[in-house]
Amino acid sequence: xxxxxxxxxxxKRKDHLSLLTLIVxxxxxxxxxxxxxxxxxxxxxxxxxxxxFSRFFDFLFVGCxxxxxxxxxxxxxxxxxxxxEFFPLLLFAVLGMMVxxxxxxxxxxxxxLETMSLAxxxxxxxxxxxxxxxxxGFKYLLMxxxxxxxxxxxxxxxxxxxGGTAFSDIGRALAAGPGERGLAALAGGLILVGFGFKVAMxxxxxxxxxxxxxxxxxxxxxxxxxxxxxxxxxxxxxxxLMQPHLAFTWYPLLVGLAVVTMSVGNLVALAQNGIKRMxxxxxxxxxxxxxxxxxxxxSPAHGNxxxxxxxxxxxxxxxxxxxxxLLGYSLMNLAAFGVIGALxxxxxxxxxxxxxxxxxxxKPLAAAVLAIAMLSLAGIPPMVGFMSKFYLFSAVVRAGLVxxxxxxxxxxxxxxxxYLRILVVMYMxxxxxxxYDDADTVAVSAAAVLAGLILLLGVMPEGVHRxxxxxxxxxxx
Amino acid sequence: MNVGLPHFLTVSAVLFALGLFAVMSRxxxxxxxxxxxxxxxxxxxxxxxxxxxxxxxxxGQLMAAFVIVLAAAEAAVALAIVLALYRNYGTVxxxxxxxxxx
Amino acid sequence: xxxxxxxxxxxLMLLGGVMMVLQRSAVVAALWLVFxxxxxxxxxxALSAPFVAIMQxxxxxxxxxxxxxxxxxxxxxxxxxxxxxRLPLPMWPAVAIPPLAVLVLVGGWLxxxxxxxxxxxxxxFGAPAQIANLLLGRYLLAFELISIVLLVALIGALTxxxxxxxxxxx
Numbered sequence: 077x078x079x080x081x082x083x084x085x086x087x088k089r090k091d092h093l094s095l096l097t098l099i100v101x102x103x104x105x106x107x108x109x110x111x112x113x114x115x116x117x118x119x120x121x122x123x124x125x126x127x128x129f130s131r132f133f134d135f136l137f138v139g140c141x142x143x144x145x146x147x148x149x150x151x152x153x154x155x156x157x158x159x160x161e162f163f164p165l166l167l168f169a170v171l172g173m174m175v176x177x178x179x180x181x182x183x184x185x186x187x188x189l190e191t192m193s194l195a196x197x198x199x200x201x202x203x204x205x206x207x208x209x210x211x212x213g214f215k216y217l218l219m220x221x222x223x224x225x226x227x228x229x230x231x232x233x234x235x236x237x238x239g240g241t242a243f244s245d246i247g248r249a250l251a252a253g254p255g256e257r258g259l260a261a262l263a264g265g266l267i268l269v270g271f272g273f274k275v276a277m278x279x280x281x282x283x284x285x286x287x288x289x290x291x292x293x294x295x296x297x298x299x300x301x302x303x304x305x306x307x308x309x310x311x312x313x314x315x316x317l318m319q320p321h322l323a324f325t326w327y328p329l330l331v332g333l334a335v336v337t338m339s340v341g342n343l344v345a346l347a348q349n350g351i352k353r354m355x356x357x358x359x360x361x362x363x364x365x366x367x368x369x370x371x372x373x374x375s376p377a378h379g380n381x382x383x384x385x386x387x388x389x390x391x392x393x394x395x396x397x398x399x400x401x402l403l404g405y406s407l408m409n410l411a412a413f414g415v416i417g418a419l420x421x422x423x424x425x426x427x428x429x430x431x432x433x434x435x436x437x438x439k440p441l442a443a444a445v446l447a448i449a450m451l452s453l454a455g456i457p458p459m460v461g462f463m464s465k466f467y468l469f470s471a472v473v474r475a476g477l478v479x480x481x482x483x484x485x486x487x488x489x490x491x492x493x494x495y496l497r498i499l500v501v502m503y504m505x506x507x508x509x510x511x512y513d514d515a516d517t518v519a520v521s522a523a524a525v526l527a528g529l530i531l532l533l534g535v536m537p538e539g540v541h542r543x544x545x546x547x548x549x550x551x552x553x
Numbered sequence: 554m555n556v557g558l559p560h561f562l563t564v565s566a567v568l569f570a571l572g573l574f575a576v577m578s579r580x581x582x583x584x585x586x587x588x589x590x591x592x593x594x595x596x597x598x599x600x601x602x603x604x605x606x607x608x609x610x611x612x613g614q615l616m617a618a619f620v621i622v623l624a625a626a627e628a629a630v631a632l633a634i635v636l637a638l639y640r641n642y643g644t645v646x647x648x649x650x651x652x653x654x655x
Numbered sequence: 656x657x658x659x660x661x662x663x664x665x666x667l668m669l670l671g672g673v674m675m676v677l678q679r680s681a682v683v684a685a686l687w688l689v690f691x692x693x694x695x696x697x698x699x700x701a702l703s704a705p706f707v708a709i710m711q712x713x714x715x716x717x718x719x720x721x722x723x724x725x726x727x728x729x730x731x732x733x734x735x736x737x738x739x740x741r742l743p744l745p746m747w748p749a750v751a752i753p754p755l756a757v758l759v760l761v762g763g764w765l766x767x768x769x770x771x772x773x774x775x776x777x778x779x780f781g782a783p784a785q786i787a788n789l790l791l792g793r794y795l796l797a798f799e800l801i802s803i804v805l806l807v808a809l810i811g812a813l814t815x816x817x818x819x820x821x822x823x824x825x
Contacts, residue, residue, distance in 0.1 A: 187800040198811035210637040225592035232599035571672040605702045614704045626808035632726045633812040
């Protein structure tokens, strides 16, 4: 599957490139399906473990990549600077994420992370001659390499503590007992710093607004969804692996960070006038909600083995809520960035919110799709956003962390304001002359499909939710 | 006096801190990248030290080898971006690249 | 013998690091870094990891630092004239955090470890042969992945580094 994705990209015919990428991605989905579900297979001598957990993420990554290809393809056709190397890099980024999602060895985690990051650095910074994009790529790279230095230091300590790089050795060493608790907790802390950067937790989020703003819309869409999902995938696996140690030392800190991430994300988003910057801050807020899910996974109520039975079921609820939330979050953001990409002509990005005034009169479909995405991000009932928040907060409450859930709800209410501001601008105000008028039909229709999915999942989430629960039940690492 | 594991770990910690200081105190982009290289090197030192003392197997050294190769790849891309940045901005100072701050 | 090697190379490495951080101009800093990397290779040798030591000298001190020097030379203008700032960045984080990191890191692992004697290294411990069969055995995937990472870096560097010129196919 993985080699297939890589091999096919070589042919470089420019115009049909986006079609080719789609074919490649669909092939990888077929290969995934053929390999069947349920069973958990250890591949390549312990380096990768393909479980349903990683299959879920693989589909998520491929989905995001397919949509990004559609958006990028349409952006290129409409005069955006043609970059033949965009698609192979996109494929490599997906390759890195797949390895990351199914890694069961410190080395494959590191390599997957680096493949993904390098590809995305170049994607973000790649638009030649565009000052903002090269600056975005530069900042992203600086933060990324800084984070991987911390991550590496943490891994070195973990290796020292466990004596082996495979997750199984680490699990055994942790379970084995007292050992150097300080060392393991220290290693856990450093690695959390590394993942914190990737997931844009509060103390490590400064790069997000600039990079999301500078990079072209379709790249930002990919970054906000797929890259963040990959970060959460590995964070969840790592948290589950290190549970006994993390529960005592880092748990209170994580709780605080989750709350701060949410509030900072929401508060600053209020003050933004660029739509991409606003979405950047909103993605930080959503990272806060997701962190809430991660925190419930390791909450002491669930963590210590004493109440393992109760814990197991609460853990599953939190885990499946996390997966469902990630799915919903990716749908919403891709739809939003898709529309933004569709509206931006050539190099000029459709960024200022005022310029969206009266969009509903000129481009009703694009406005409708953006409206659905915004409503869903805010968590208004009929949309998937509401269901995912509902599952998440119910899991948090069940794990006994009621105050956290309350803070989460307050934050969501807070966020409603700045999402609706976009709607107000689009529908209430009359169109001025400088507003965005023409949009790319292909991209808007793709975004419309997403909006349909958002509605569909919002109304009938049960099926997907049960699947997520089932996935998380047999989580193994 | 025999050289124990803590000696290596202390040296690597000091190196890590030096790298951290270099990254934080420098304005010149290339110098920041050098600081990051130093931090990666400190982590490498840890890997090899642990592989020597704790685990008879040499996974640690292999990991260190991979880290070295990866640092090279990252440095290549980083310097390419610095060049692109220099072409657009004319200077290489991290603070001046602020056009994104609205 | 290892003890002697460790102390000398360790000290030289730290010296290189410190000098590199305090340097005014980037070129001299880069040279000090090369010095530190070579000393680090010595430390690796002390840890009986010959393969990694040679890799270190070849790749780190050789390739990466040469790359750095090339770039510094290419950006001739602003890089050389005393670019090292008067630390306008608020001083205290840059000065406070590193020693803190040292304390935390050292405290962390000293808690469990005593400086027990250096166990004898089995023959051919770090030799390339041993690393090779491990590389192609258990870590085969990593071996493939590293080639892909290098490929991505290659493409990335090319797309970013190239000046605006007609690509053959565009």
